[in-house]
Amino acid sequence: MASLVSFNSHPSHAQSNGNDDQNLIVEADDSLQWLRDEKKYIATGNASATRGGTRLDADVIIADYLETETTDAEGGTTITHIEGQQNAKFTRGSMIATGENITYDLSAEKAVMRGQNAKIINGNETLTATQSITYDRSQRMITATGNAHVKLSNGQELKGNVITATLNDGENDIIRVTANDNAEVFSPTVGAGQNGVREAFADAMVYEKSTGIAVLTDNVVLKEAGNILKGDKAVIDTVSGTSTMSSTTSGQRVGGVFQPAQ
Numbered sequence: 001m002a003s004l005v006s007f008n009s010h011p012s013h014a015q016s017n018g019n020d021d022q023n024l025i026v027e028a029d030d031s032l033q034w035l036r037d038e039k040k041y042i043a044t045g046n047a048s049a050t051r052g053g054t055r056l057d058a059d060v061i062i063a064d065y066l067e068t069e070t071t072d073a074e075g076g077t078t079i080t081h082i083e084g085q086q087n088a089k090f091t092r093g094s095m096i097a098t099g100e101n102i103t104y105d106l107s108a109e110k111a112v113m114r115g116q117n118a119k120i121i122n123g124n125e126t127l128t129a130t131q132s133i134t135y136d137r138s139q140r141m142i143t144a145t146g147n148a149h150v151k152l153s154n155g156q157e158l159k160g161n162v163i164t165a166t167l168n169d170g171e172n173d174i175i176r177v178t179a180n181d182n183a184e185v186f187s188p189t190v191g192a193g194q195n196g197v198r199e200a201f202a203d204a205m206v207y208e209k210s211t212g213i214a215v216l217t218d219n220v221v222l223k224e225a226g227n228i229l230k231g232d233k234a235v236i237d238t239v240s241g242t243s244t245m246s247s248t249t250s251g252q253r254v255g256g257v258f259q260p261a262q
Contacts, residue, residue, distance in 0.1 A: 049061050096122075140168070
């Protein structure tokens with residue numbers, strides 16, 4: 001590496017438990033600029049910024065800092081957040097996130113991936129979006145916006161304009177998914193010739209991975225083998241393929257269109 005520098009970074013809840021190192025290490029192949037008036041450092045050329053188990057890689061990394069008081073006369077700097085531009089990649093544990101642009105707030109422990117091909121791969125699960133994906137470590141939550149699509153380790157696929165995925169304590173598995181605005185759920189366990197729901201659409205949906213139950217609300221449409229059911233609310237067991245459609249507050253009757261047996 002042509003350039004290497006170590007900075008103080010904001011202490012976090014994780015650091016107080018000894019899970020992360022406090023210092024942020026910035027490296028680059030080409031150059032490291034210090035823009036003192038703007039309170040920025042710019043690392044160029046295969047740049048990386050690492051703190052403990054968290055790492056950001058990009059062609060260019062910009063680090064914003066605050067001046068801090070220290071016991072010596074020179075004082076010090078504290079990095080507040082970093083930004084990766086071009087070929088940006090954010091990694092933590094089993095999580096690999098990519099985007100056209102990635103920003104990471106060190107104090108809030110929140111990373112935002114932006115761009116039409118924003119993606120997070122976490123073990124055997126994948127989230128994609130065309131606008132942005134936000135990883136909030138303090139809440140163990142990932143929010144994908146813009147034609148969001150999640151593929152879970154059990155084969156289930158969910159879609160929505162906005163998807164929020166809740167992670168387990170180890171952050172290596174999604175335990176709950178909520179989808180809003182054009183929510184859609186597939187049931188891959190329902191094969192050809194089997195009874196059950198294959199596709200479902202609604203304004204909103206909550207899916208619990210442990211039970212395989214998806215609850216869809218408002219403008220619900222279920223489709224399977226040419227049959228169509230409509231109602232206000234549906235409770236779907238994506239494992240068995242069974243579902244219950246109901247009418248809630250709209251006063252509209254539940255209805256369906258069924259194809260005759262061949």
